Amino acid sequence: MNIRRPKIAVIGAGWAGLSAAVSLIQRADIALFEAGRQAGGRARALAGKDDGFSFLDNGQHILLGAYHGVQTLMQHIGVQPESAFLRQPLQWYIHEGLQFQTASLPAPWHLLVGILLAKNLSFSLKIKLLSDMSALQRWAGHHKTDLTVAKWLRTRNVPRSLLGQFWQPLVWGALNTPLEQASLRILCNVLNDGVWSEKANSDYLLPKQDLGR
Ligand SMILES: Cc1cc2nc3c(=O)[nH]c(=O)nc-3n(C[C@H](O)[C@H](O)[C@H](O)COP(=O)(O)OP(=O)(O)OC[C@H]3O[C@@H](n4cnc5c(N)ncnc54)[C@H](O)[C@@H]3O)c2cc1C
Numbered sequence: 001m002n003i004r005r006p007k008i009a010v011i012g013a014g015w016a017g018l019s020a021a022v023s024l025i026q027r028a029d030i031a032l033f034e035a036g037r038q039a040g041g042r043a044r045a046l047a048g049k050d051d052g053f054s055f056l057d058n059g060q061h062i063l064l065g066a067y068h069g070v071q072t073l074m075q076h077i078g079v080q081p082e083s084a085f086l087r088q089p090l091q092w093y094i095h096e097g098l099q100f101q102t103a104s105l106p107a108p109w110h111l112l113v114g115i116l117l118a119k120n121l122s123f124s125l126k127i128k129l130l131s132d133m134s135a136l137q138r139w140a141g142h143h144k145t146d147l148t149v150a151k152w153l154r155t156r157n158v159p160r161s162l163l164g165q166f167w168q169p170l171v172w173g174a175l176n177t178p179l180e181q182a183s184l185r186i187l188c189n190v191l192n193d194g195v196w197s198e199k200a201n202s203d204y205l206l207p208k209q210d211l212g213r
Contacts, residue, residue: 014041
């Protein structure tokens, strides 16, 4: 019996399109359409021209240990994540402000000890930060509805210094959204996957070469 393979068009050769194409290739005939001259989408490198650079990376991409799908995809195409990335503990660095790095301990001790040893933060603010994080974890388990991160922070009376040194940059970095619009539930999901669940998930994976390759 002649079983015809389905024909599937994938639009866009960014990471999403490339992942879809690689996942489907065994079971279907794939046509991958890309409007740009090279694959990679927002995570591609651009060939340099007359600007003195041989190539221009489109933004330093920092991945997290929690990006299991990306690592599986890489293994699938023959790239070993251990050799493709430099693995570093999560580091928080605000110039002349809050600075810490996670400790080499299982979760949640990696974060707890990291924050207790943080630079440029008083002991009382360290305790406040840890107690707010712990309250956020409890919130995630007990509430079905959502609210904005800003609203929740107001209920916790978070001091201005912790807003500026921690919550604001965290939410911009993790959700690309201002506090007044950011979803508390999505923030909890990201923190749960990336920081609270396992120490290894919170590690930074720094690409040793541009992601276009
Ligand atoms: C400067 C910068 C820094 C970043 N840093 C990080 C980071 O540190 N860590 C992190 O996790 N993420 C980072 N990101 C985000 C990350 O790059 C993106 O989330 C990811 O690349 C998105 O992949 P995608 O496939 O969903 O979309 P895209 O990369 O946008 O790919 C979409 C592709 O579809 C093509 N396309 C669109 N419409 C059509 C059409 N009609 N026909 C044909 N082709 C089409 C586009 O040309 C593009 O190539 C950063 C992004 C930027 C711009």
